[in-house]
Amino acid sequence: xxxxxxxxxxxxxxxxxxxxxxxxxxxVPGDCWVDAAAIDPRAGTSLRAGQIVEVDWTETPGDERPLxxxxxxxxxxxxxxxxA
Numbered sequence: 001x002x003x004x005x006x007x008x009x010x011x012x013x014x015x016x017x018x019x020x021x022x023x024x025x026x027x028v029p030g031d032c033w034v035d036a037a038a039i040d041p042r043a044g045t046s047l048r049a050g051q052i053v054e055v056d057w058t059e060t061p062g063d064e065r066p067l068x069x070x071x072x073x074x075x076x077x078x079x080x081x082x083x084a
Contacts, residue, residue: 004058008075014047021047023055023069030066032057038069047074 007025009032014021019036032055036045047053056071 002059002061004056004070006054006056008052008054011047011049011051011053013049016046019045022065023053023072025055025057025067028057028067032067032069033060033065034069034072038072040071040073043072043074047072 005028007027009023009025011034012022012024012031014034021034022031023034025032034047034055039045039047052075054073054075055069057067058070059066060068
């Protein structure tokens with residue numbers, strides 16, 4: 001059975017040219033792969049490394065990346081130093 005959930009994480013990498021990136025979600029193992037299509041339209045189409053985001057994710061068994069973002073929303077209320 002495929003797991004899914006919602007977690008808050010940090011953008012690790014964002015490639016503007018391909019519109020893809022990775023988010024670290026401390027609650028689940030492995031990086032979460034993000035495509036620009038998953039970004040909430042109210043937030044635009046781009047992310048930046050270090051940005052705090054809320055992610056609805058789904059496991060992708062057998063894929064190179066263990067998690068895929070289904071929806072991503074930047075959390076402007078949580079921007080700052082992670083862990084501070």
